[in-house]
Amino acid sequence: MTDGPAVPERPDGIGRGNPLPGAAADGAGRGDPVSGAAAGGVVPGRPDQPVRAVPGGVARDGITPAGRDPGAPAAAEVNPAELLPGGPAPTVAAATPGTGGGASAERAVLRLARPYLGRLLGAGLLAAATEFAGLALMATATWLLMSAAGRPPLDRLTVAIVAVRALAVSRGVLRYTERLAGHDAVLRMITDVRARVFATLVARRDATAQRTGDALSRLVSDVEAVQDLLLRVLVPGAAAALVSVLAVGSAALISLPAAGVLAVGLLVAGVALPVLAAGLTRRAADEVAPLRGALAVDAVDLTHGAADLAAFGATGTALAAAETRAGRLARLERRLAATGFAVDAAGVLVGGLTAAAVVVVALRAGVGGVLVGVLAVGTLAAVEVSLALVGAARQRTQLRAGLARLADLLTGAGEPAPTAPAGPATGGHDVRFAGVTVRYREGAAPALAGVDLDLPAGRRVAVVGPSGAGKSTLAAALTGAVRPDAGRVTVDGVDVSDLADEELPRVVGGLLAEAYVFHATVRENLLLGRPRADEAELTAATRAAGLLDWVRAQPEGWETVVGEQGGQLSGGQRQRLALARALLATPPVLVLDEPTEGLDPAAADAVLASTLAATPAGHSVLLISHRLSGLAGLDEIVVLDAGRVVQRGRHEELVARPGWYREQWLLQEAAERGYLALAP
Numbered sequence: 001m002t003d004g005p006a007v008p009e010r011p012d013g014i015g016r017g018n019p020l021p022g023a024a025a026d027g028a029g030r031g032d033p034v035s036g037a038a039a040g041g042v043v044p045g046r047p048d049q050p051v052r053a054v055p056g057g058v059a060r061d062g063i064t065p066a067g068r069d070p071g072a073p074a075a076a077e078v079n080p081a082e083l084l085p086g087g088p089a090p091t092v093a094a095a096t097p098g099t100g101g102g103a104s105a106e107r108a109v110l111r112l113a114r115p116y117l118g119r120l121l122g123a124g125l126l127a128a129a130t131e132f133a134g135l136a137l138m139a140t141a142t143w144l145l146m147s148a149a150g151r152p153p154l155d156r157l158t159v160a161i162v163a164v165r166a167l168a169v170s171r172g173v174l175r176y177t178e179r180l181a182g183h184d185a186v187l188r189m190i191t192d193v194r195a196r197v198f199a200t201l202v203a204r205r206d207a208t209a210q211r212t213g214d215a216l217s218r219l220v221s222d223v224e225a226v227q228d229l230l231l232r233v234l235v236p237g238a239a240a241a242l243v244s245v246l247a248v249g250s251a252a253l254i255s256l257p258a259a260g261v262l263a264v265g266l267l268v269a270g271v272a273l274p275v276l277a278a279g280l281t282r283r284a285a286d287e288v289a290p291l292r293g294a295l296a297v298d299a300v301d302l303t304h305g306a307a308d309l310a311a312f313g314a315t316g317t318a319l320a321a322a323e324t325r326a327g328r329l330a331r332l333e334r335r336l337a338a339t340g341f342a343v344d345a346a347g348v349l350v351g352g353l354t355a356a357a358v359v360v361v362a363l364r365a366g367v368g369g370v371l372v373g374v375l376a377v378g379t380l381a382a383v384e385v386s387l388a389l390v391g392a393a394r395q396r397t398q399l400r401a402g403l404a405r406l407a408d409l410l411t412g413a414g415e416p417a418p419t420a421p422a423g424p425a426t427g428g429h430d431v432r433f434a435g436v437t438v439r440y441r442e443g444a445a446p447a448l449a450g451v452d453l454d455l456p457a458g459r460r461v462a463v464v465g466p467s468g469a470g471k472s473t474l475a476a477a478l479t480g481a482v483r484p485d486a487g488r489v490t491v492d493g494v495d496v497s498d499l500a501d502e503e504l505p506r507v508v509g510g511l512l513a514e515a516y517v518f519h520a521t522v523r524e525n526l527l528l529g530r531p532r533a534d535e536a537e538l539t540a541a542t543r544a545a546g547l548l549d550w551v552r553a554q555p556e557g558w559e560t561v562v563g564e565q566g567g568q569l570s571g572g573q574r575q576r577l578a579l580a581r582a583l584l585a586t587p588p589v590l591v592l593d594e595p596t597e598g599l600d601p602a603a604a605d606a607v608l609a610s611t612l613a614a615t616p617a618g619h620s621v622l623l624i625s626h627r628l629s630g631l632a633g634l635d636e637i638v639v640l641d642a643g644r645v646v647q648r649g650r651h652e653e654l655v656a657r658p659g660w661y662r663e664q665w666l667l668q669e670a671a672e673r674g675y676l677a678l679a680p
């Protein structure tokens with residue numbers, strides 16, 4: 001707080017509703033860098049359950065405000081597609097969340113590969129050609145060596161010699177082009193996927209967007225799972241299957257029975273072993289991706305929250321919890337590696353046995369010595385190629401969890417539904433709180449108790465009151481982050497909870513607590529408010545928020561990068577940037593939770609005045625404020641205390657009456673003028 005000693009301090013503010021795109025608090029809530037004690041719930045003085053976010057707000061102690069379905073999908077107010085250079089994303093079909101539905105998650109993710117299908121197919125064919133060239137090289141070289149042992153005339157060997165050279169060279173060239181084509185296709189695709197994941201995370205209102213470690217893991221590991229799925233599973237898997245068929249066909253030209261034995265060996269190596277490998281590794285693999293995500297969260301929490309953990313004497317406990325998780329991950333990875341080695345060894349055995357069986361069968365079928373050698377070596381090479389399917393199956397199993405998480409994310413919030421405000425929303429809406437009671441926990445004192453409030457179109461109301469009075473809960477009830485236990489919050493007569501997730505943000509929006517500023521340019525941060533805003537609109541909003549002079553003073557102007565979490569800005573500049581973004585969105589019902597926090601009194605007055613002036617006439621404003629200065633122009637001021645409305649009226653009426661408002665106003669006035677000693 002910067003408003004002087006007379007202004008009550010805020011509590012840590014956990015549970016502040018935050019329904020805006022990009023306004024997700026980085027962690028559990030205001031002033032809580034420990035992100036909900038994710039590292040095992042170790043923060044003293046806090047319940048040991050992790051903080052859980054509900055759409056639009058974070059519930060402490062894993063308790064969702066009564067009545068709110070924690071599983072309800074969050075709406076993406078910003079259309080992620082519009083943030084991307086490539087235009088709208090292909091729709092991702094529903095994947096079963098958290099699924100056993102690895103295949104459906106795969107399908108959902110693979111839909112993203114559609115634009116790159118041609119390139120991927122090319123890469124697959126090149127991979128098959130590479131493998132087949134290797135197989136043919138082995139077989140031809142064997143024929144050449146064995147034939148040469150009989151010292152035939154050179155011209156009988158010439159074709160084979162040329163073929164060996166050609167195959168050796170072409171194999172290298174093919175391998176190179178296959179890698180080039182495969183990586184080119186996949187890197188193009190995952191760049192796109194990563195951008196979509198980022199945009200989706202930005203737009204989400206739930207826990208995913210609140211946990212930077214988890215978000216990082218999604219952006220890195222889960223997206224890499226897509227890369228691995230294509231490069232290490234599908235492309236080599238398809239190539240191995242194709243080459244196996246070609247190998248059996250080639251062997252059949254020499255001996256049908258030998259080809260039959262080879263087919264059986266290839267089926268064991270290419271089908272049975274992969275199924276076995278997948279089965280053996282599935283359970284451990286399913287645990288690995290979430291554990292990696294949790295460890296990433298631990299790392300972020302331990303780093304960002306180091307000072308707080310140390311201050312609370314909780315560093316040791318937090319480290320121990322993270323180490324336990326790391327130990328579990330290491331054990332799982334060791335188990336996966338051991339299983340992998342065992343299956344690989346079985347694969348080598350299958351290769352040897354198949355080659356031996358092929359030799360026996362070929363000899364019995366009367367195949368000549370040189371060709372038996374060719375069949376034996378060809379079999380070894382073919383089985384080796386098909387063993388790629390074992391690796392692919394194992395890899396696929398390990399990717400399931402990451403892919404499912406990714407599919408969940410993109411399915412839940414990545415749909416390019418036209419939820420973003422395309423331009424200034426016009427027309428006002430009537431908001432009404434009728435007897436609203438909110439209780440965060442059964443038996444606890446209500447955060448709001450029977451609150452009535454009218455906010456018709458065009459009206460401007462301030463909600464003030466001491467810390468913990470329920471001001472933010474009031475805003476959260478309006479944004480749908482908290483559902484009342486009793487009473488109703490309605491917009492144009494429709495209960496807020498009956499409005500579709502994407503409907504409400506079109507009507508109600510603004511600046512809520514701890515708006516998040518992204519490690520991006522000023523322009524990009526602002527465009528979250530209105531993706532298609534033009535220069536004039538950016539300028540107007542930034543001017544109203546009191547940030548325009550600063551932007552103009554920067555050498556990079558709008559393109560100034562603001563640093564991670566807006567770290568290269570002062571607290572006041574961050575707040576103004578967030579405010580400008582909220583103003584750009586121009587929701588018909590503008591909620592402003594402490595819009596001038598972090599600004600000095602003069603700047604706060606100026607910014608509040610220009611903000612109110614910038615709000616279109618028909619739009620209503622719900623202003624939550626600790627500062628009482630600058631409220632004189634508002635239609636109504638509602639004073640909350642312990643969840644109840646204790647005073648209401650216009651500024652001049654309230655300062656004339658004894659009560660909390662008058663006392664605080666005098667106190668703040670005195671404090672701001674530096675006359676604290678004279679205050680009553």
Ligand SMILES: Nc1ncnc2c1ncn2[C@@H]1O[C@H](COP(=O)(O)OP(=O)(O)OP(=O)(O)O)[C@@H](O)[C@H]1O
Pocket residue numbers: 009010011013014015016058059060440441447465466467468469470471472473474
């Ligand atoms: N998610 C939550 N879980 C449990 N209790 C909560 C939660 N959020 C708020 N509360 C409690 O509800 C009451 C009202 O909190 P609220 O944040 O609405 O107050 P406020 O007036 O906005 O306070 P401040 O001005 O300090 O931000 C407080 O007692 C607070 O501890």
